[in-house]
Amino acid sequence: MRLFDYVWSGNCHKVKLFASILSVPLEIVPVDLLAAEHTRPPLSELNAFCELPVLIDGDLVLRDSAAILIYLARRHGGEDWYPSGASDVALVSQWLGTAAANVNFGPALARGAEHFGYPADRAMTSRISDRLFFALEGHLQRRRWLELNRPTLADIAMFPYVAAAPEGGINLTTFPAIQRWIKQIEELPHFIAMPKVPSP
Amino acid sequence: MRLFDYVWSGNCHKVKLFASILSVPLEIVPVDLLAAEHTRPPLSELNAFCELPVLIDGDLVLRDSAAILIYLARRHGGEDWYPSGASDVALVSQWLGTAAANVNFGPALARGAEHFGYPADRAMTSRISDRLFFALEGHLQRRRWLELNRPTLADIAMFPYVAAAPEGGINLTTFPAIQRWIKQIEELPHFIAMPKVPSP
Numbered sequence: 001m002r003l004f005d006y007v008w009s010g011n012c013h014k015v016k017l018f019a020s021i022l023s024v025p026l027e028i029v030p031v032d033l034l035a036a037e038h039t040r041p042p043l044s045e046l047n048a049f050c051e052l053p054v055l056i057d058g059d060l061v062l063r064d065s066a067a068i069l070i071y072l073a074r075r076h077g078g079e080d081w082y083p084s085g086a087s088d089v090a091l092v093s094q095w096l097g098t099a100a101a102n103v104n105f106g107p108a109l110a111r112g113a114e115h116f117g118y119p120a121d122r123a124m125t126s127r128i129s130d131r132l133f134f135a136l137e138g139h140l141q142r143r144r145w146l147e148l149n150r151p152t153l154a155d156i157a158m159f160p161y162v163a164a165a166p167e168g169g170i171n172l173t174t175f176p177a178i179q180r181w182i183k184q185i186e187e188l189p190h191f192i193a194m195p196k197v198p199s200p
Numbered sequence: 201m202r203l204f205d206y207v208w209s210g211n212c213h214k215v216k217l218f219a220s221i222l223s224v225p226l227e228i229v230p231v232d233l234l235a236a237e238h239t240r241p242p243l244s245e246l247n248a249f250c251e252l253p254v255l256i257d258g259d260l261v262l263r264d265s266a267a268i269l270i271y272l273a274r275r276h277g278g279e280d281w282y283p284s285g286a287s288d289v290a291l292v293s294q295w296l297g298t299a300a301a302n303v304n305f306g307p308a309l310a311r312g313a314e315h316f317g318y319p320a321d322r323a324m325t326s327r328i329s330d331r332l333f334f335a336l337e338g339h340l341q342r343r344r345w346l347e348l349n350r351p352t353l354a355d356i357a358m359f360p361y362v363a364a365a366p367e368g369g370i371n372l373t374t375f376p377a378i379q380r381w382i383k384q385i386e387e388l389p390h391f392i393a394m395p396k397v398p399s400p
Contacts, residue, residue: 048335049302060287064297071290084284087260090271096293097264100300102249121321135248 001026004043004054006033008116010108010160011065012053013194018069018156020190022076034116066096069153082153091147095154099161102132108161110168115197129170133178136162140177144184151188159185160194167197201226204243204254206233208316210308210360211265212253213394218269218356220390222276234316266296269353282353291347295354299361302332308361310368315397329370333378336362340377344384351388359385360394367397 003019003026005012019026031037031052039050047054047063055062055071062068073082083089106128112118113125136158139146146154163182165172172179185191203219203226205212219226231237231252239250247254247263255262255271262268273282283289306328312318313325336358339346346354363382365372372379385391 048338049298049331060290062290062294064294066297067290067293070293071286074284074286074289084274086271086274089274090260090262090267093267093270093296094262094264097266097296097300098249100297101304104301105305119323119327121324123319124321127319131249138248 002029002056003027004029004031004046004052004056006031006038006052007195008197009033009052010164010194011051011104013160014065014156015053015055015068015072017159017192017194018072018081018153020192021156021188022072023190024072024076064100066100066153066157069096069156073153080150080152081156083148088148092152092154095146096157098132099157102128103158103161106132107165107168107170110170111161111164111197112168114168125168129165129168133165133170133172133175137175137177140181145181151185155181155185164194164197202229202256203227204229204231204246204252204256206231206238206252207395208397209233209252210364210394211251211304213360214265214356215253215255215268215272217359217392217394218272218281218353220392221356221388222272223390224272224276264300266300266353266357269296269356273353280350280352281356283348288348292352292354295346296357298332299357302328303358303361306332307365307368307370310370311361311364311397312368314368325368329365329368333365333370333372333375337375337377340381345381351385355381355385364394364397 003015005028007030016026031043037043038052044050046061049063051063053065053068055068062071070082082092106125109118109120110125110129113120113122145151146158162178203215205228207230216226231243233252237243238252244250246261249263251263253265253268255268262271270282282292306325309318309320310325310329313320313322345351346358362378
């Protein structure tokens with residue numbers, strides 16, 4: 001399996017993290033986002049949305065980090081990470097939606113604006129982040145993991161940009177339950193950390 | 201099953217549309233988003249993200265439209281709409297991510313800004329919409345349905361805000377494949393249309 005990857009992308013990191021946890025080897029193909037390599041062939045032909053990550057497995061070309069996580073879970077992780085039953089799969093899927101919308105356009109975009117010059121409406125990223133961290137803290141005050149009392153794709157999908165939120169100027173010290181949950185994920189077997197963005 | 205619903209929300213509409221297609225009855229609980237009812241109890245206690253839709257089925261409380269679609273598909277739709285196999289479920293899931301991110305922060309937010317005064321960075325909504333409709337048109341020029349040569353949750357999740365894009369000032373006349381795909385969905389048995397926003 002080949003993963004087209006950008007080293008500072010949390011959406012790429014969640015795929016590498018999950019592959020590591022499952023002990024699935026990935027061939028990493030680095031893409032230079034800042035040089036806009038994702039907007040030119042071969043990337044733009046593999047994914048017309050010009051987004052990373054992209055996974056290739058034989059004839060299958062997959063875009064969207066959550067879709068790739070689901071693929072890895074179904075092929076290599078059995079029922080543990082992305083279950084089949086109606087309620088369980090729906091509960092986990094809620095957080096794939098939150099990661100795609102609220103996380104990407106909240107803390108992830110704030111970090112991108114701060115460090116990589118992404119154009120961003122900072123009032124929007126703050127509004128979304130405030131609501132997100134409030135809701136997440138409340139949820140994790142009553143639970144050890146996001147759903148099903150065990151680590152699932154919900155935790156993997158949410159983790160990278162929540163843990164990296166301080167790089168976008170978001171202070172996590174007032175969110176003890178979120179900090180505890182970050183630590184739990186860091187203690188999973190075969191955990192790999194996302195590299196910290198170098199200070200300017 | 202009770203659905204907390206906002207009549208002008210495409211994310212609520214996709215749940216009502218899919219329930220109609222599956223002939224699953226829903227008890228609709230209208231919520232007045234413009235009066236901020238979603239930010240107060242009981243809604244804010246059912247969903248701390250203060251977003252709609254929310255589905256209640258017995259003890260189960262679900263937020264996030266894609267998660268609710270997956271729940272309905274698994275409970276009432278068999279394997280057709282959200283399959284179990286690794287490649288098939290991943291291919292369909294790609295579009296649930298696109299609906300959550302690119303659609304919500306592109307054409308859906310443009311429509312919200314235009315008609316409901318949602319704060320929006322219009323440069324961002326245009327940039328995201330341009331890429332989205334370009335990629336979607338190219339994809340649908342080579343396929344009848346988004347994935348698997350049949351209607352799936354991918355089509356249901358993408359449909360409402362793509363079809364309603366003109367209400368956000370996006371002209372669909374230059375996208376013939378998207379227009380053909382919209383028509384196909386409108387011809388599905390038990391299709392229900394989202395009401396058009398009244399002109400100001």
